[in-house]
Amino acid sequence: LILMLGIENQTHITSLMPLRQLLYDALRYQKQREDIARVHRKRKDLKDEEFVSGFSREDRLVPILNLVVYWGTKPWDGPLRLHEILDIKSDLVEYRDKINDYRINLLDVGRMENLEDYHGELKALLGFVKYQADQQALGRFVAQNEALFSHVSQETTHAMAALGNARNLESYIQYEQNKEDMLMYGDVNEAIQGMMNDKRKEGQARGQRQKTHQVARNMYIRGFSAQDAAGLLDEPAERVEAWYQKWDQER
Structure with a gap:
């Protein structure tokens, strides 16, 4: 030693x-x-x-x-x-x-400059964590290393989920057992793509909610009733009434 x-x-x-x-x-x-x-x-x-x-x-x-x-x-x-x-x-x-x-x-x-010095699942893990906060950079890294991410052991995906702050990563993965080493492997390419699509949809939905909230605010200022605003915006009356009550308290 x-x-x-x-x-x-x-x-x-x-x-x-x-x-x-x-x-x-x-x-x-x-x-x-x-x-x-x-x-x-x-x-x-x-x-x-x-x-x-x-x-x-x-x-x-x-x-x-x-x-x-x-x-x-x-x-x-x-x-x-x-x-x-x-x-x-x-x-x-x-x-x-x-x-x-x-x-x-x-x-x-997160500040490593050259991931090409690493290989195999270690490279996949380091790259996933490094680019976790930048979806475009992560997408490019995964695309450039498609073969690497297509066959990742369950132990490494555990580490990706924990260290990459992606607790739901494994919910997108279907594992299969390798007959040679009897370990479980999964395709992380599809999992990451699924996560990115869901995040994109969440962002779009959040943007739509913010837009609806702002329109309701403008209608409140112009004297529309909560019931009329809810009907025009196709929003639950209870939600719009709660917004109106909050704005009343802020006046």
Whole structure:
């Protein structure tokens, strides 16, 4: 074992991330030290100071690389270094370089520049999250990677739904079991297209409701009764009457 990789998925920005990652590092190194000491106790091969610490001059800890994968829609503007959350007073500035710092390794998915460096379902997942807030960009990315999205495992679609803030994604997918690995796969192309069509319809319906509401407001100002406005707009009388009552209260 030459390296231990730790990955933390994050959907929200937190100012304490440098401290949290520092603690994770310390705990994982401490766990390695305890494991090494346990082996030495069984072997009874240490003496003097090494026996007390349970760690010989030849022992080495495996390096740890922690990666914070940020899936949020907002650009990460939280601290990247421990120094950013330390209150280093002006009279301590000369000692700043001597105060231990710690930098986190951050992968901001939404701001990744080149997805061509990634392949397979990881590329599909990263692209889906990156473009989730821009339907046109998402549509282009899916079209350019149609084969990739046509056969996606259920585990990856779970991640897309959770990390891409698309909880209803899987309701559009019909899964089929692969006979080779016995895993469930689905066509995400059609699912994403279905979601985009529904969002487009929702937007059109919302726009129509806003237009109807504004017309009713104009009719109210011009003295139309709630009943007449409801009839002309083909809206439920109860809804228009509620609008009229609200506008009466605002006068």
